[in-house]
Amino acid sequence: MADLEIDVLTIFPELFEPFFEASFVAMARERDQARIEAHDLRAWTDDRHRTVDDTPYGGGPGMLMKPEPLVAAIEALAGAKGPERETKVVLLTPQGRRLDQPWLEQASRQRKFLLVCGRYEGVDQRAIDLAIDEEISLGDYVLCGGEIPAMVLIEGMVRLLPGLLGNAESVAKESFTQEILEGPQYTRPPIFRGLEVPEILRSGHHAEIERWRRERAIEWTRERRPDLLVDRKDDRKSDRDDQSDRSDTPASNIKDDTRKPK
Numbered sequence: 262m263a264d265l266e267i268d269v270l271t272i273f274p275e276l277f278e279p280f281f282e283a284s285f286v287a288m289a290r291e292r293d294q295a296r297i298e299a300h301d302l303r304a305w306t307d308d309r310h311r312t313v314d315d316t317p318y319g320g321g322p323g324m325l326m327k328p329e330p331l332v333a334a335i336e337a338l339a340g341a342k343g344p345e346r347e348t349k350v351v352l353l354t355p356q357g358r359r360l361d362q363p364w365l366e367q368a369s370r371q372r373k374f375l376l377v378c379g380r381y382e383g384v385d386q387r388a389i390d391l392a393i394d395e396e397i398s399l400g401d402y403v404l405c406g407g408e409i410p411a412m413v414l415i416e417g418m419v420r421l422l423p424g425l426l427g428n429a430e431s432v433a434k435e436s437f438t439q440e441i442l443e444g445p446q447y448t449r450p451p452i453f454r455g456l457e458v459p460e461i462l463r464s465g466h467h468a469e470i471e472r473w474r475r476e477r478a479i480e481w482t483r484e485r486r487p488d489l490l491v492d493r494k495d496d497r498k499s500d501r502d503d504q505s506d507r508s509d510t511p512a513s514n515i516k517d518d519t520r521k522p523k
């Protein structure tokens with residue numbers, strides 16, 4: 262049995278073929294660590310035109326995904342919604358919770374997913390109420406369909422499969438996993454178009470290198486994504502109401518041993 266099973270429901274299953282056949286997704290499938298399949302929603306239609314959309318009640322532009330084939334497909338692939346269902350059914354939608362690394366890490370504890378890709382102007386609300394467990398957004402912008410967001414989820418989940426990346430440390434040190442961004446990185450050559458790799462990285466002093474990386478990571482987070490530090494500060498403020506013995510320095514969330522001499 263695979264560690265991760267993902268079914269995808271879409272009207273464009275062919276979009277997934279090249280994605281499934283490359284890089285870590287292909288590797289996970291070849292090793293039977295993951296079973297990932299795309300299903301054509303039109304297989305659950307019963308009219309000659311294989312219709313999956315209809316006009317919205319109340320008027321307005323565009324079409325909506327009809328509830329009947331969607332709910333039939335979801336129930337066939339994942340079972341009926343309820344506490345007995347083992348599969349988490351996720352609708353990709355700009356109206357959902359924004360995807361982040363903590364969501365992926367939490368999700369990696371679950372084994373079975375069905376990802377539902379919207380198209381047109383979205384999905385009849387009754388299908389969502391009756392069959393969807395969670396709504397996930399890729400960000401505050403609108404795409405034409407849920408297929409690319411579904412691929413993002415798949416790749417994010419697959420790369421957390423144990424042993425797949427070969428180096429668990431690389432996962433642990435990446436941006437967001439440690440709640441701050443990863444700092445700048447360099448490979449050979451040591452000088453490229455006059456730009457030199459920082460000497461410390463070539464020094465072989467592992468502790469110093471670690472300290473330098475941590476400092477750069479904190480600096481970059483302050484410059485590029487200060488919200489990550491501010492958000493955590495706010496979290497701590499509300500925590501403090503319960504636990505008055507904590508400090509409240511602006512970046513007290515970042516286990517900032519680099520600011521103190523070792």
Ligand SMILES: C[S@@+](CC[C@H](N)C(=O)[O-])C[C@H]1O[C@@H](n2cnc3c(N)ncnc32)[C@H](O)[C@@H]1O
Binds near residue numbers: 377382398406
């Ligand atoms: C044109 S969009 C529909 C947008 C919808 N009318 C609204 O205003 O929220 C069609 C489909 O693309 C997908 N989609 C678009 N943007 C997305 C995003 N930021 N995150 C996840 N899915 C998205 C969803 O599956 C959605 O049902």
